[in-house]
Amino acid sequence: MTSDTLHSNPDALGLSRRVLSGLRALNIVYGVGVGIMLIASLVAPDILFGAIGVRATGWETATLSMRGIMIVGIAGAFIAHRILTGLLSIVESVRVGDPFVIDNAAHLNAIAWWLLVAELLHLLVGALARLASTPEQPFDIGWSFSFTPWIAVLLLFVLARVFAYGARMREDIEGTV
């Protein structure tokens, strides 16, 4: 990798900012959509569950689990919003030309925690889907376990520490006469 490729490319930064902003907007739409589905599941369960092929005969395990998944979905949207906002702040600081600051280490650390919570919610969704599924009415949301996100969480925590150390070193260098 040459030093040129390491230098921030204004086009790439602008694109990243636009992509992140777009994803954040889509995520808000997703969160609102799941929220509407949750309300519909309470107000008009027959219509909603009928549309997705579930026989809603009352407060049975399947419908309760699906409502649980919707609540987790809303929480997931909130987490994704926090992660994307943190990433946007980091990208913005790169654009301004001052990314090696303690604030960005804090952003990375917060992203790592939010990702950890998201993975725990992912496990919860898996458990709820398993609970909702019956031999008569199989419920498959394509859930699967993967180690990759857990490694990403670990990596983010390490990166946040490295970033914090680097920012402190930079502060020291800046204060050296």
Add this chain to the structure above:
Amino acid sequence: MAINVKLDDLLYARRMTLTELSEKVDITLANLSILKTGKARAVRFSTLEAICRALDCQPGDLLQFVEE
């Protein structure tokens, strides 16, 4: 800060301005100002050497430990 920089006193004693010192030691006025006001986090040996040479003093004349 526990380390007191006595650059002001030395400059007064030598009848020298910070700008003149800056030109002599080839260190920016901004950096010398940081040092003078005690805002510096560290001082390079090369900086210390240049200032001591320009002001004809010892490092001990420039820095003073003060119990907080």
